[in-house]
Amino acid sequence: MTIIAVFNQKGGVGKTTTTANLAAAMAKNGLTPLAIDLDPQAHLTALSGLNPKVERTVYSFFNQQTPLSDLVTQLPNQVNLIPSHMELARVDMMLSQNRHDLRRLKKAMAEEMLSSSDTPVLIDCCPMLGVLSLSALMAADVVLVPVTAEYLAMNGAQQLDQTLKGLATKGLYRPRKVFINRYQRGHTTSEKVAHELTRRYGKDFCNTRVFESQSVLESVGQNKDVFSFAPDSEGAEDFSYLLDELIESGFIKVNM
Incomplete structure (x- = not known):
């Protein structure tokens, strides 16, 4: 399976909703995805309706070397989530950007067989290029970049x-x-x-366009993915098409 870092060096481009809804689309197709909330803002965790104690979050992995598999929570939509906490912001002070520290996440995923299992992994990254985001990029096989239809997002x-x-x-x-x-x-x-974007990225730019959608916006307010909130909506259709394209292009490798 594929480890996907969802990343853009600009905030507010929809990294969290992309992670949540792609993971939900995978679960809807019979996969058992693992999502890792690697953003101290913990928006993916909140969107999932969780408010965990800090020792039950990914911060415990970095601070106490707690195994990643011990931190997994299964959500009602069959997505597995390793939640985040605002204390995760301390990681950039705790660790350095040397190769050993940046490879810690990758090494743990390999040792716990998360990177060689039948489980696709999505990592929701924070926009700051620090230890957390670099750790995600090190651990990932590929990088998925959401860009909102605005000029500043292209700069990111x-x-x-x-x-x-x-x-x-x-x-x-x-x-x-x-x-x-x-x-x-x-x-x-x-x-x-x-x-x-078409001119700049060519074949690396997806044909699928995820439209501005009231269903996606409202699903966030209900702490749900769009498939759970409005399965027949345009938003759900868009993320289904995006997943199909990423799989058919070979960008994401799955065992269906």
């Missing part, structure tokens, strides 16, 4: 390109796919951003 994707090039020079090449999120049909800015 460009910054990520430079980061990935830097990793590649150290023998850590990570394929990436970019997709447009919160697209508004017929909106001038949306059309211009989509055209520019």
